[in-house]
Amino acid sequence: MSVYNPHNKQPFLGGEVALVGAGPGDPDLLTIQAYRFITQAEVAIYDRLVSKEIMALLPEDCDCIYVGKKQAEHRVPQDGINRLLVEHAQAGKKVLRLKGGDPFVFGRGGEEALYALNHGIACHIVPGMTAASACTSYVGIPLTHRQTAQSCTFITGHVKDCGELDLPWHTLSDSKQTIVFYMGVKSVPVISQQLAKAGRDKNTPAALIYKGTTPEQRVFRSTLQSLEATVINENIKPPTLIVIGDVVGIFDDVMLSNIGYLTPA
CATH class of the missing domain: 3.40.1010.10 (Tetrapyrrole methylase, N-terminal domain)
Structure with missing residues (x-):
């Protein structure tokens, strides 16, 4: 040993x-x-x-x-x-x-x-544990799940100096792909519009995780279509991780605490 x-x-x-x-x-x-x-x-x-x-x-x-x-x-x-x-x-x-x-x-x-x-x-x-894997795990969102999501993409949501979020949106249209945006709260309008334009279903589940893994952690469930309204109505600020994909709803039928602890409903 x-x-x-x-x-x-x-x-x-x-x-x-x-x-x-x-x-x-x-x-x-x-x-x-x-x-x-x-x-x-x-x-x-x-x-x-x-x-x-x-x-x-x-x-x-x-x-x-x-x-x-x-x-x-x-x-x-x-x-x-x-x-x-x-x-x-x-x-x-x-x-x-x-x-x-x-x-x-x-x-x-x-x-x-x-x-x-x-x-x-x-x-x-x-190396350290990156927010995409840690924060999602703490709120019961698996980044990949058999027959639901076979790939996951991490993207920075920061806009360029010109105010543009320049991404290959056409590569993000696969419904079996989870997308995680870091630092993307201020870019939510563009993210929602461009993903829908690229072919993602407007009803695709989405989640916003504020200060994940900390005592101040809060989770907001939404859809691609209502993502911008959720940010406005809930007054969501950085640091917030944005997760888009069907994996967001995998554990909808169980109880979830704020510390990565799942219990039966």
Whole structure:
């Protein structure tokens, strides 16, 4: 029988950067590897979606630098974040780049790793549970389900600088495909219109998951046609995950708590 031994892993050394996925918010969803790096950090450069419970795991003497982003509102531009990582690593620190979700899923982790490597800084890549899989599981929505959905697509809902959400909409018309939009609340009108235009049934089930896996989690059930009205009527704000597909209704006949716990009706 093999026993997990963290000492068999590459150590976190001064002068290195660790890109660590903190998951969607619930600290129970952290990986053992993420916990190991978090508890060794000397400098933590963190995003706004990292929960306070996870921040509390950092060493007391860790220097914490907030670089959170909102749509069209960046406290520190990406170029500035890249430079912070390198500057603190060059000063000999163990630099933790702490991100909500997974650093390589809409997290710009690839950009940050490339910048560090191009400046001679070694990087640890620590995956985290991305919101699409964690938040949907917590509310009883399987991303795939036999004979209902054989594929799943993750899409960023951020519009470009010109205000356009430019996507290959024709590839999203399959009724057996689940679609998950990150950061898409402000783009809901375009999403609804373009998916319907591409051929998705207007009655396709949809769900909006606000602050999934956290104590503030709320779930709003809707359809593709009524998605925009649901956002307006319920005053739904970011961070909210949007799920579109027949899988949304798989567990309609069971009771569901807010912590991923299903019970018979």
